[in-house]
């Protein structure tokens with residue numbers, strides 16, 4: 001949709017009228033999960049106004065349970081692309097990414113193992129070849145960042161549909177942008193229980209534990225892949241996001257622990273179902289803990305602070321110990337992480353298949369962003385696949401095995 005050019009004073013008056021309209025449409029409304037209706041922040045309102053998002057029915061939009069749209073979304077989530085296998089656009093890309101890099105002013109590697117910033121690119125202007133190369137870059141680097149994006153929610157949805165080969169998560173419970181049928185989710189504390197959550201004790205903390213390292217979509221969908229979060233309203237001193245590389249989390253394990261985790265099966269929660277007595281009980285899916293990324297062919301640890309409950313054929317005590325250790329590796333290793341400071345209009349596109357992320361919970365003012373979660377394909381484990389460190393031959397990066405000599409070097413002495 002073409003932007004509308006109008007003078008400032010007229011724009012301010014139109015935005016004020018739009019706010020009034022949203023607020024009056026919101027009166028008496030309650031979301032299916034019981035909270036969250038307000039006018040969007042000013043910069044969000046400007047973006048919606050510019051791109052003609054219809055707010056006349058109130059804000060935000062929720063798919064109401066037990067409506068035809070709700071059931072349609074559930075059906076699509078269970079069977080995206082009508083059973084057609086996922087064709088990852090990253091597989092079609094030129095490995096050198098000449099079309100994408102050629103359009104950028106600069107390509108900045110933010111850390112050695114995760115995170116690239118592309119400067120001078122507008123996501124809305126990418127052609128298909130550049131989108132394929134972007135998918136490959138995200139598959140390799142975990143997360144790719146862009147500042148100062150001028151993108152409508154509709155264009156964001158189109159990009160997400162391209163990256164998901166026609167399938168995005170149409171969330172049935174998360175607040176969404178009106179007119180996108182649940183396809184463009186809103187990440188906005190006002191529409192959630194954990195507004196200013198860093199002040200709240202657990203369990204009012206929305207079920208998060210620790211620092212909230214997680215994978216989006218886990219517990220709701222078969223497999224989330226490329227994910228695009230565009231922030232249109234952020235505080236200037238807080239609210240960063242951290243990402244950790246699943247490739248690097250695997251690479252820094254010792255050869256001995258790699259042998260243990262390679263090939264074990266994680267038990268992940270996948271939403272809920274009713275038992276024969278009508279009680280809501282968790283549903284589980286068993287999937288490999290170490291997964292081979294279909295585009296890069298590299299092994300990645302698929303971890304999450306929530307949603308991964310234990311390991312098949314391990315007892316709970318054993319599972320708890322290993323899980324705790326792996327989560328400690330993930331959140332305690334800055335060399336496998338990147339921290340991104342948001343600015344209004346910044347976008348991040350990351351891959352749920354090879355990263356884990358966490359919000360830095362220090363903000364008091366609200367943040368508002370729009371997110372599209374592209375669906376991928378169920379994960380698999382190929383025992384013959386290499387780790388990223390092995391494939392790229394990153395010298396000095398792979399963790400050495402400990403031997404008796406290493407214990408002596410570390411100061412171990414014979415007992416008296």
Ligand SMILES: [Fe+2]
Nearest residue numbers: 214215216357
């Ligand atoms: Fe998230």
